[in-house]
Structure formats: C-alpha cells, structure tokens
Amino acid sequence: xxxxxxxxxxxxxxxxxxxxxxxxxxxxxxxxxxxxxxxxxxxxxxxxxxxxxxxxxxxxxxxxxxxxxxxxxxxxxxxxxxxxxxxxxxxxxxxxxxxxxxxxxxxxxxxxxxxxxxxxxxxxxxxxxxxxxxxxxxxxxxxxxxxxxxx
Numbered sequence: 001x002x003x004x005x006x007x008x009x010x011x012x013x014x015x016x017x018x019x020x021x022x023x024x025x026x027x028x029x030x031x032x033x034x035x036x037x038x039x040x041x042x043x044x045x046x047x048x049x050x051x052x053x054x055x056x057x058x059x060x061x062x063x064x065x066x067x068x069x070x071x072x073x074x075x076x077x078x079x080x081x082x083x084x085x086x087x088x089x090x091x092x093x094x095x096x097x098x099x100x101x102x103x104x105x106x107x108x109x110x111x112x113x114x115x116x117x118x119x120x121x122x123x124x125x126x127x128x129x130x131x132x133x134x135x136x137x138x139x140x141x142x143x144x145x146x147x148x149x150x151x
Contacts (some may be wrong), residue, residue, distance in 0.1 A: 052091025
C-alpha cells in the first residue's frame with residue numbers, strides 16, 4: 001500500500017538539522033502498486049520500484065525550483081521542485097518516494113491515486129510554489145501533488 005504522507009524520519013531529520021533544501025540533493029523514485037510506502041518508510045528502497053524503458057533504479061535527481069521561502073502573512077515556509085520528466089518512458093507507476101540523495105533518508109511519499117501507464121513520456125508535475133499549494137509546506141496549510149503523463 002502506498003500512503004501519501006511525510007515520513008516520520010523526515011520530520012525528525014528536519015528538527016535535527018539534517019535536511020537542506022537550499023544546497024542538498026533530492027531524488028524521486030517511482031514505485032508499482034505492490035510497494036509498501038508510508039509514514040513508516042525510513043529510506044529509499046528498490047523493492048517494488050518501477051522497471052521499464054527510460055527508468056533507472058534510484059529515480060531522478062530533483063531540481064529545487066523554490067528554495068525555502070517564507071510567507072510571514074500566513075506563517076508558512078515552503079519549498080518546491082521542478083517537474084520530474086522521464087522521456088522516453090514505458091512503464092506503470094502507482095506512487096513515488098522523494099528522498100535525500102546523499103543519505104538515502106525518506107522525505108515524503110506520493111500516491112498517484114491509481115496506476116499510471118505511459119508509453120512515451122512520464123511527468124510528475126509538482127504543484128505551484130506558493131504558501132498554500134507548494135509540495136512541501138511547514139506551517140498552517142496543506143499541500144498536494146499532481147500527476148500528468150504525455151503519450
């Protein structure tokens with residue numbers, strides 16, 4: 001089962017100062033429906049990771065599009081990434097894990113809602129980077145993930 005959530009180890013790592021969204025390197029790995037990912041996930045795993053054309057185990061390096069940005073009006077700090085694109089691509093994915101590429105520590109899990117099959121390209125589209133919808137917010141709002149696939 002893939003449960004969309006932040007991972008407990010990520011919350012602990014944030015409070016311990018072990019994550020850096022200004023200079024750190026993060027990756028996104030894709031998983032099939034058999035994956036067991038959720039709050040308890042502590043690190044990247046290759047178990048039930050996607051296999052297919054255009055996909056390499058370990059996933060893709062994410063580019064930080066918006067480093068930690070504070071919105072004082074709403075008491076929120078947020079971070080975002082550029083969309084992750086696999087092209088060419090031919091595989092089926094049900095969810096993803098964003099993790100620290102240096103330590104392997106899990107950050108958060110994304111559930112696409114259903115199996116997504118592509119035959120030419122696959123894009124994980126991150127939401128708009130602002131105080132109310134960025135992929136990662138700390139404060140009083142929630143965030144979301146969007147998926148799109150171009151075939």
